Amino acid sequence: MAFTLPPLPYPLDALAGHGISKEQIDFHYNKHHKGYVTKLNAAAEKTPELKEKTIEQLIKEKAPVFNLAAQIWNHTFYWNCMSPNGGGAPTGAIAEAINKDFGSFDKMKEEFSAAAAGHFGSGWAWLVKDGDKLKVHQTHDAGCPLADGLKPILTCDVWEHAFYIDYRNDKAAYVQSFWKTVNWDFVNSQL
Amino acid sequence: ALDPHIDKETMTIHHTKHHNTYVTNLNKAIEGSALAEKSVDELVADLNAVPEDIRTAVRNNGGGHANHSLFWTLLSPNGGGEPTGELAEEIKSTFGSFDQFKEKFAAAAAGRFGSGWAWLVVNNGKLEITSTPNQDSPLSEGKTPVLGLDVWEHAYYLNYQNRRPDYISAFWNVVNWDEVARLYSEAK
Numbered sequence: 001m002a003f004t005l006p007p008l009p010y011p012l013d014a015l016a017g018h019g020i021s022k023e024q025i026d027f028h029y030n031k032h033h034k035g036y037v038t039k040l041n042a043a044a045e046k047t048p049e050l051k052e053k054t055i056e057q058l059i060k061e062k063a064p065v066f067n068l069a070a071q072i073w074n075h076t077f078y079w080n081c082m083s084p085n086g087g088g089a090p091t092g093a094i095a096e097a098i099n100k101d102f103g104s105f106d107k108m109k110e111e112f113s114a115a116a117a118g119h120f121g122s123g124w125a126w127l128v129k130d131g132d133k134l135k136v137h138q139t140h141d142a143g144c145p146l147a148d149g150l151k152p153i154l155t156c157d158v159w160e161h162a163f164y165i166d167y168r169n170d171k172a173a174y175v176q177s178f179w180k181t182v183n184w185d186f187v188n189s190q191l
Numbered sequence: 192a193l194d195p196h197i198d199k200e201t202m203t204i205h206h207t208k209h210h211n212t213y214v215t216n217l218n219k220a221i222e223g224s225a226l227a228e229k230s231v232d233e234l235v236a237d238l239n240a241v242p243e244d245i246r247t248a249v250r251n252n253g254g255g256h257a258n259h260s261l262f263w264t265l266l267s268p269n270g271g272g273e274p275t276g277e278l279a280e281e282i283k284s285t286f287g288s289f290d291q292f293k294e295k296f297a298a299a300a301a302g303r304f305g306s307g308w309a310w311l312v313v314n315n316g317k318l319e320i321t322s323t324p325n326q327d328s329p330l331s332e333g334k335t336p337v338l339g340l341d342v343w344e345h346a347y348y349l350n351y352q353n354r355r356p357d358y359i360s361a362f363w364n365v366v367n368w369d370e371v372a373r374l375y376s377e378a379k
Contacts, residue, residue: 031353067304120251121325122305122344141305160306160344161353169208169345 002044002051005037006076014084019177024165032161033075040068059147070142074124078157083183090184093191094153101134109179111136116156117172125175127154129191153190154182192268196361198350206263209345213255213326220248231257236330254326258308262339267367278372281379285318293363295320300340300359311338311371313378335378338371 008029013022040058043065044050050058050065058069089105090098102108108127115138116125126137129151137145145152156162156178163174193202221227226234226241226249234241234253241249273289274282286292292311300309303322310321312334322342323329329336340362347358 027352035353063304121307160348164344164348165352168204168349169212 001041003037003040003055003072005034008079010084015082015181017084018087018180019166020082020181021166024163027165028162029079033072036068036071036075040065040072043068056146059144067142070144070147073146074142074144074155075157077152078155080186081154081183082178082181083186084181086183087180088184090187092184092188094184094188097134097191108136112156113172113175116158116175116178119158122159125156125158126152128152151190154187193266193365196364197266201347201349205346210255210259213252213259216248217252217256220245220252231260232330235328236333238331250331251326254328254331257328257330258326258339258341261336262341264370265338265367266365268365270367271364272368274368274372276372278368278375281318281375296340297356297359300342301356303342306343309340309342310336312336313375316379335374337374337378338366
């Protein structure tokens with residue numbers, strides 16, 4: 001098997017206290033994320049050259065391999081952006097960068113939340129570094145900022161599978177819970 | 192009514208929340224404009240006539256309203272089975288057999304990555320299987336939908352979670368072939 005599913009950084013029920021249930025994460029990680037890995041391995045069986053590449057390299061490929069590779073990468077990043085000990089206000093370098101480029105954490109939170117809740121269809125909301133500036137960015141379906149020459153700093157999955165078990169259609173409520181989980185140490189490490 | 196194939200909670204949220212939101216947002220987008228006189232099908236059939244500053248909102252929410260309005264009419268608790276008459280003949284001659292048609296339609300539905308719809312359309316008098324992303328309507332491409340299946344995750348997640356193929360299989364049990372046939376005879 002060329003590609004493996006990275007382990008979840010915490011137990012399935014770790015974020016339940018913040019509003020993302022064990023069942024939600026179980027399906028998301030063990031079915032969706034794992035499913036992309038299974039499908040990419042199947043594709044690599046048919047096209048062995050794929051086995052020589054890393055996920056990041058495969059993000060440069062076209063669909064359907066792009067979709068699988070990008071979704072594997074995006075989901076791994078997403079799990080790392082969250083933590084049972086997360087939430088609260090950012091500290092350190094990211095806090096300074098947010099204040100510099102958005103004015104305040106509240107303003108960044110507002111813009112990011114609007115992007116997340118307002119994204120039409122499947123996709124992702126991101127905080128990215130574009131050159132030396134932090135920006136809010138949206139990608140559609142499997143879109144990954146790496147493919148756009150941007151540096152991912154924080155992401156929230158807004159495919160319906162990311163929140164439907166816990167929130168049904170109430171995407172905005174899911175995004176509010178997401179903020180309670182943000183792992184600012186990880187975010188700082190991405191700057 | 193469509194239990195166990197499409198569960199009550201899904202139907203309730205799908206209609207009263209998702210579809211309703213498209214209607215609300217469409218109304219907001221076209222408020223006060225001459226577009227308010229058009230039917231939703233007319234709106235999505237001619238997106239170029241929609242001012243650029245609201246075109247995306249109309250494409251998305253008008254599409255959502257048109258697609259879902261059609262979808263509800265194509266489902267029935269008395270549905271399922273097979274089409275008859277002229278539609279059955281045309282499906283057979285176009286796709287080889289009803290089973291081959293179902294296979295191709297299911298493939299389009301399962302293969303639509305992200306949010307979207309699978310469709311059986313009439314295009315220049317001929318039956319075709321196609322899929323669209325997000326809430327795009329075949330009407331925008333000049334094609335007339337006669338059967339559609341919503342494959343946004345909200346359409347099946349509560350009952351089927353990631354198992355979209357199981358949802359697609361269950362769909363065949365509730366297809367209102369009388370309505371599909373009626374739409375086909377009008378469109379061909």
